[in-house]
Structures are given as C-alpha cells and as structure tokens.
Amino acid sequence: MGILKPFIAAALAAGVLVAPAVSAAAPRGEILFDSYGVPHIYGKDEASVFYGFGYATAKNHGDVVVKLYGQARGRAAEYWGPAEIESDRWVIANGVYERAKAWYAQEPASFRANLDAFAEGMNAYAKAHPDKLDPSMLQVFPITGVDVMAHGHRLMNYVYVAPQGRTMGANADAGSNAWAVMPKKSASGNTMLLANPHLPWAPSQLTYFEADLNGPGFKMYGATQVGLPVLRFAFNDRMGFTNTVNGVLGATNYELKLADGGYLFDGKVRPFETRTASLKVRQPDGTLATQTLELRSSIHGPVFARADGKTVAVKVAGLDRPGGLRQYWDMGKSKSFAEYQAIMKRLQVPSFNIVYGDKEGHVQYLYNGILPKHPDGNVAKWAGLVPGDTSATLWTETHPYEDLPKVIDPPSGYVQNSNDPPWVSTWPQAIHAKDYPAYMANNGPMSLRAQHSSHLMADPPKITFDDFVARKLSDHVLMTDRVLEELLAAAAQSSDPEVLEAAAVLKAWDRTVTAEAKGALLFEAWARKFAGPTYISDANYRVRWDPEKPIDTPYGLKDPAQAVAMLKAAAQEAKASYGAIDRPFGEVSRFALGKVDLPGSGGFGNTGVFHVMTWSPLKDGKRTPVHGETWMSMVEFSTPIKAVGLMSYGNSTQPGSPHRSDQLEHLSKKTFRTLWTTRAEVEKHVEERVAF
Incomplete structure (x- = not known):
C-alpha cells in the first residue's frame, strides 16, 4: 500500500473516488461471480444492471478499461506520457470526446441513466478497492456516462470503421466465425447459434468480457469488448445474435x-x-x-x-447516429423477430456482419453497416486514396437498411459468415453480387476458412447439437484437400531423400492441426511458400478461385516441380526451426499465459482451418497465440436451452487474477464449459457475492 498512498490520498482529496449513495436498506441488486470469474448480475431495473456491469468491469478489467477511457478523452498523454501523443492527436482531431458529449445529450433520459449507472459502478469499485488498480489509473476517475459513450464511439467509428492506421497508410485485420441453423437443418428441430469472434490475445480494446445480465423482463448472456456497457454477442432463452467483422467502407x-x-x-x-x-x-x-x-x-x-x-x-459515415450502444441493448431485449428487425432498421451500428437466430426458427444474416452511396466504382476505388479535388467523389448520402445484403430463413436451412463477402452467406447462394453496387463488397475471392465454414454447414443433411460443437472445433486443413494428393504424387517422382522423407511425413499426417499432429508444421512451412506469407495467394494453384464455384476452388498445382522444390525448402526450414520435420504441432505451439503452459492446437485461417489460431514467431523453441479463438458460445434454443462456451484467455486481465488463464486447459483439451445461465446453476458455483 505504501506506493499507492499518495495516489489514493490525492484522489480522495480531489473527490474523484466517491461512490454514489446506495441505501443499504434497499439494495439495487447483486453480482454473483462464478468460479470462472463470470459476473452474473441481477438488478431491480435496467440502471441497476448497468451499475453492476460497470462494477464487474472495473473488477475484472479495470486497468485496461480505465486506460481506454483516458484515451477516449484525448488525455492519455496527460495521464501516461509521450507514448500516447499520437493516440490523443487522432482523438482530438476527429472530435471524439466533444461528439460523445453531444451524443450522450441526444440519448433518451432512460439510456443516459444506464450509461451513468455503468460509470457509477466503476467509480464504486475504485472507491472500495483502489489498491486493486494500477496507481496511475486512479487519476482518470471519476468516470462519467460521457466517458462510456466516448469509448464506444472511438471503438466503433475510429477503430473499426476509420482506423488511424488506414488513414495514415497502414493496415488492420480481424476475424470471426458465425453460424445460425434453422429447425429444418437441425436434428432436434431447434435453432442453433454459434458466436466465435477472433481477435488479438494481448489485453487491449479488443479483449472480450463474458457476463450475464438479468433484470425485469430481460436476460442477456454473452460477451462484449471490455469497457462497452452492452453485450455485442448475446443470447437468452428465446434468441441470440453475434457479429463478424465485415469491413464495410464507412x-x-x-x-x-x-x-x-x-x-x-x-x-x-x-x-x-x-x-x-x-x-x-x-x-x-x-x-x-x-x-x-x-x-x-x-x-x-x-x-x-x-x-x-x-x-x-x-x-x-454515421457521425450523426449516436444510438449504436442503445441498439445493441434493444436487440437483446427484443421479444420477436419482427421487433428485432425493426430495431435493426435503425441502422445505428456502423459496421459488422450480424447473424441472428431464435426459438421460433428464424435466422438472419445481415451485411450491416452505414455505407456511403457512390455514383460508381468498386471496393478497391473507395478503399484506397480517393481524389479529393472534385465534388464528384464527395458522397452526401448513405444506404438505408433495405439496400443492404441480407439472407432470412433460406431454403438451405442455415446462414454463415467467416469474414467473407456476403454472397455465400448460405449455400446454394441466396443473394448475388451482380444485384448490388460493386463498392458494396468484393465478389470474392472467398477464403479457405469461409469455404470450410460453408462445407461444415452445407454438407450434412441434419446437424445435432453435439455435431454442431464438434464442427466448430474442426482442425482439418482444407488446403490439403486441394493440393496434397498432387504434391505427394509429384514428390514420388523425385529421387531426393529430403523430398521423399518430407513426403512420407505428409502422407502419414492426418491433415489436422491438433496438438499431436506430426505433419502440420511441415505443411504450414510449405503452404507459406506456395500461397505467400499470409496463405492467401492463389497464383500457384492450377485452378484459381472461381466465383461460379466459390466453395470448391482453388485447387491443384500449376507447377508440380516448383511445388516439390518448395517442399524440399520447407523440410530444411522445419529442421532448422523445430529440430525435425515431424515435430508434434503442440510441442511447438503452446497455450501459455503466466504459469500455465499447455499443448496448443488450431491453425492459420487462410490455410482453411476453422478452429483458428494465429501463432507468434518462434522464440526459445515455442510460439504462442497472437490472435484467434477468444469468446466461443454454442446455443441450442431447446427447452431448456443448451449452452456451452469458452473464453480462451480467461475472463480477467487484472494482474494476479486467477481468471487470466484458468480456461486454457479447456482450450488445450478442446472441451467447453457448460454456461450457467440460470440462477439455480449459478448458485452452485459462486466464488464471490457483491450486493449493491
């Protein structure tokens, strides 16, 4: 406590650590933290639930979130020094905090009260537990409803839609998977929904937080990015929705x-x-x-x-639309598909594919976003630098909801998305690029991960819930189906012992990236040479990607001799990097956080792996996740519902929390937690109670 005293004393003296008055005789609600650190919040009204969610956010992710709020104010350099200057310049130049004040004022009084309550919950935690937060974070308090709004605005509009790097000449990337299966495709006759975002593992504004929100007439279980007061991936007994990044050119x-x-x-x-x-x-x-x-x-x-x-x-686009957070909240409270669609038509959420499913049997894929109208041009034209010297390029309108690509209750019985363009959101196709402006979305190429996703859903006539879960965990490398037989046939013609040894390893390999797989590292090294460092080039395939056969191309080897030479080079690389060409995948690829270090599985999505993990460069003989599986939930809308899931890296980023790595064993063993969605279930697993 010694080092903290001056910070705490200064904060108390300045009045920044003052909890709102709450009558002990009339508690507003309760938080039950379960044995995985998931907060189950029960409140007497909406504001009470938001208060509890704010308190839980500060407890589980306080240091990360408070810094994000300081950045959203444009005052991060004032708090933490010169490293934050560029962040502040971007926020200030774009008027983020000033606009957040205006947006906050435009919200209905009831939702302003919710934002205020979320902030009050964070303030209450800081007052009660200042020693649990990094001392340098205390100067940011008190948090206000405007801060909550500003963080959401910055994240949605200036991280996803208009990232600083894109304007300044860099690139950004993200990914996710989503499925919704209709009763006609489900063996049980019940709708099923997969939420499966992929984002970086390092704690950041993109870290996910799992929570359970309960109040009069509503329940939402799921996850969201830390610091947001609403769930972006949510389900209850009747319905659910999830998001994938779509890159709408907003x-x-x-x-x-x-x-x-x-x-x-x-x-x-x-x-x-x-x-x-x-x-x-x-x-x-x-x-x-x-x-x-x-x-x-x-x-x-x-x-x-x-x-x-x-x-x-x-x-x-969308700087006139303050209601994105409220739209997510209302989506989770909707009581019918018709009501949900009416909420979606507000078009306040500026980006993301949104996939929906409900107990009544409806599913929807929506290419959601606030998209400018242009007179002509394709994605490449409007994604790059556009000439700014003429009014001919200056857009003034955006597309309404009715213009956006969407698929509702298709004959195929399912919708899917793996960050691919909207045109193959189900198979056979229900919508086509030719019917939309060319700048709406590219007409491919469709990634191998997205093709794998389509086959996992389209191929079986009916899907059980157990099969649904098993398919989510598919470690099969789809790229092998397209090239490996031809590669092995070409290698068999060689007399080079290194080539023959490598071919023998690949022939014996089961074509997965499980921890035990002995050919996966070798194939990965070869695929990098064949399809480029991010595995996306189809230039070396005999048949390139074809929009007429979007889920079955590319395939074959354009130059078998060159492919064999690449195999020899990959074998040499594997020996140099891993000590052998048949090293088990999980000996090198590790799920390691803190003191936990377990065999890893999952691979690069662009090789066609659905169970995604992007690995760091090799260091001291091993590599760890950079990006990939984060929040996963699979729900069957039965009575009662079935729900399993996992927060891969744990549900807390606070130093010393036992919930930073306590789910890695599940990830390593490819098992899921049963999600405790009822009060009775939660009561059996309570780690801590907080009344407020």
Whole structure:
C-alpha cells in the first residue's frame, strides 16, 4: 500500500473516488461471480444492471478499461506520457470526446441513466478497492456516462470503421466465425447459434468480457469488448445474435491537392478551416508540458499529413447516429423477430456482419453497416486514396437498411459468415453480387476458412447439437484437400531423400492441426511458400478461385516441380526451426499465459482451418497465440436451452487474477464449459457475492 498512498490520498482529496449513495436498506441488486470469474448480475431495473456491469468491469478489467477511457478523452498523454501523443492527436482531431458529449445529450433520459449507472459502478469499485488498480489509473476517475459513450464511439467509428492506421497508410485485420441453423437443418428441430469472434490475445480494446445480465423482463448472456456497457454477442432463452467483422467502407480517405495555403476543389482553391487545441503531456518528472495542436479540416473532414508526404482528409459515415450502444441493448431485449428487425432498421451500428437466430426458427444474416452511396466504382476505388479535388467523389448520402445484403430463413436451412463477402452467406447462394453496387463488397475471392465454414454447414443433411460443437472445433486443413494428393504424387517422382522423407511425413499426417499432429508444421512451412506469407495467394494453384464455384476452388498445382522444390525448402526450414520435420504441432505451439503452459492446437485461417489460431514467431523453441479463438458460445434454443462456451484467455486481465488463464486447459483439451445461465446453476458455483 505504501506506493499507492499518495495516489489514493490525492484522489480522495480531489473527490474523484466517491461512490454514489446506495441505501443499504434497499439494495439495487447483486453480482454473483462464478468460479470462472463470470459476473452474473441481477438488478431491480435496467440502471441497476448497468451499475453492476460497470462494477464487474472495473473488477475484472479495470486497468485496461480505465486506460481506454483516458484515451477516449484525448488525455492519455496527460495521464501516461509521450507514448500516447499520437493516440490523443487522432482523438482530438476527429472530435471524439466533444461528439460523445453531444451524443450522450441526444440519448433518451432512460439510456443516459444506464450509461451513468455503468460509470457509477466503476467509480464504486475504485472507491472500495483502489489498491486493486494500477496507481496511475486512479487519476482518470471519476468516470462519467460521457466517458462510456466516448469509448464506444472511438471503438466503433475510429477503430473499426476509420482506423488511424488506414488513414495514415497502414493496415488492420480481424476475424470471426458465425453460424445460425434453422429447425429444418437441425436434428432436434431447434435453432442453433454459434458466436466465435477472433481477435488479438494481448489485453487491449479488443479483449472480450463474458457476463450475464438479468433484470425485469430481460436476460442477456454473452460477451462484449471490455469497457462497452452492452453485450455485442448475446443470447437468452428465446434468441441470440453475434457479429463478424465485415469491413464495410464507412469511411473515405481523400487525397488533397495543396495550393496557396489551401486545397483545390472543383477548380478553385479553398482555405482550410483551422482551429487550435492543447495537448498536455506528462513528463518523466511528473510535470505537464503543453503542446498546441494546429488542426485543419477540409470540406471532407479532418486533415492529416502522412509520413509519405500525402495530405489526407477522412470522411466518416454515421457521425450523426449516436444510438449504436442503445441498439445493441434493444436487440437483446427484443421479444420477436419482427421487433428485432425493426430495431435493426435503425441502422445505428456502423459496421459488422450480424447473424441472428431464435426459438421460433428464424435466422438472419445481415451485411450491416452505414455505407456511403457512390455514383460508381468498386471496393478497391473507395478503399484506397480517393481524389479529393472534385465534388464528384464527395458522397452526401448513405444506404438505408433495405439496400443492404441480407439472407432470412433460406431454403438451405442455415446462414454463415467467416469474414467473407456476403454472397455465400448460405449455400446454394441466396443473394448475388451482380444485384448490388460493386463498392458494396468484393465478389470474392472467398477464403479457405469461409469455404470450410460453408462445407461444415452445407454438407450434412441434419446437424445435432453435439455435431454442431464438434464442427466448430474442426482442425482439418482444407488446403490439403486441394493440393496434397498432387504434391505427394509429384514428390514420388523425385529421387531426393529430403523430398521423399518430407513426403512420407505428409502422407502419414492426418491433415489436422491438433496438438499431436506430426505433419502440420511441415505443411504450414510449405503452404507459406506456395500461397505467400499470409496463405492467401492463389497464383500457384492450377485452378484459381472461381466465383461460379466459390466453395470448391482453388485447387491443384500449376507447377508440380516448383511445388516439390518448395517442399524440399520447407523440410530444411522445419529442421532448422523445430529440430525435425515431424515435430508434434503442440510441442511447438503452446497455450501459455503466466504459469500455465499447455499443448496448443488450431491453425492459420487462410490455410482453411476453422478452429483458428494465429501463432507468434518462434522464440526459445515455442510460439504462442497472437490472435484467434477468444469468446466461443454454442446455443441450442431447446427447452431448456443448451449452452456451452469458452473464453480462451480467461475472463480477467487484472494482474494476479486467477481468471487470466484458468480456461486454457479447456482450450488445450478442446472441451467447453457448460454456461450457467440460470440462477439455480449459478448458485452452485459462486466464488464471490457483491450486493449493491
């Protein structure tokens, strides 16, 4: 406590660690933390549930979330020093916090009360347990409803839709899987739903948090990104929904032509709109230095100077739509598919494929997003730098819900998405790219993971719940079905002992990336050479990806001799890296967090693995997850429902928490937890109770 005292004393003196008044005689609710650290929150009204969720968020993820809130204020450099300057500049230049204030004011009083209650719950935890938070986080308190709104705004609009790296010349990536199966495809006659996002494992704004929210007339179980006050992946006894990243082009980066201190637009020089803002930066000695930011805007939006010398303005769709968080909340409370669709038509959530299923048998795939209308052009045109010197490229409208690709209750009996374009959201296809603007989404190529997803759902006539779970865990490498037989046949013609040895290993391999698999590392090394470092190029296949056969191409070897040479090089690489070409996959690939270190499984999605794990570079003879399986839930809407799931990296990021790595054994053994969705089940597994 010694090092904490000055921070705590200062915070108390400043009044920042003040819990809201709660009458002990009239408790608002209770949090039951189960033995996996999952908070089950029971409240007398909506605001009470939000309060409990805020408290639980601070307990399980306080350090991560409080830092995110400081960043959303545009004051992170003031709190934590120069490393945060670029983050603050981006937030300030785009007006995130000021817009969040306006958005907060535009919300109905009832939802403002919910946002305030979430913040109050975080404040209450900090007051009760200041020693459980990093001392440097205490200066951010008190949290307000505006902070909660600002974090959601920053995450949705300026991480997903308009990431800083894309404007400034970098790339971003993310992934997920989703399935919804109708009663006609289900062996039990019940709808089933898979939620399966893939995001980085390192604690960040993309970390998931599992929770169970219960109040009068509503229940939502699922997960969300830390710091959001609502669940983005949710289910209850009647319905559920999940998300996958779709990359809707909701932001446009315009390259400006500079002239005479301004920029050219329709043949004339226009002056920039300018303003100044101040940015405080904490110095090593604790003092604050002030930087003045000179900010420019064009008719398009905020203007930025890139390292490559280009001047770029970013225009973001949806900045007039404050209701994204409330839409997710209302989706989870919907009582019928018709009501759910009416909520979706608000189109307040700016991005994501959203997949839905309910007990009544309805399923929906929606290519959701706030997408600008353009007169022409394809995805490549509008995803890159667009000429900003003409009004011909300056969009002013966005597409309504009715324009967006969607599939509802298809004859096939299922919908799926694995971040692929919307056109093969079920098979046979129900919608086609030719019927939509070319900039809506690319017409392929369809990734091997997405093709694997389609086959896992389309091939069986009926699917049991156990089979549904088993298919989610598929470690089969689809790429092997397309090339391995031809590779082995070509290698058999060689007299090179290294080639023959490698071919023997691949022939004996079961074509999976399970922990025991002995050819997986060798094939992975070969596939990197054959299909490029991210495994996506189809240039070396004999038959390239074909939109007429989207789930069965590419295949074959264009140049068998070259493929055999790649096999020899891959064998040499495997020996150098792993000590042998038949090293078991799980000896090298490890699920390691803290003191837990277990054999890993799962592979790179672009090789066609559905059970996804992206591995770090090799270090000290092993590699660990960088990205991949995070939150997984599988639900059958039976009576009562069946629900299993896993939070791969655990449900807490706080230092010292036992729930940082306590689910890795399940992940390693490829088993799931039964999700405790009823109060009676939860009561059998209570680790801690908190009344509020």
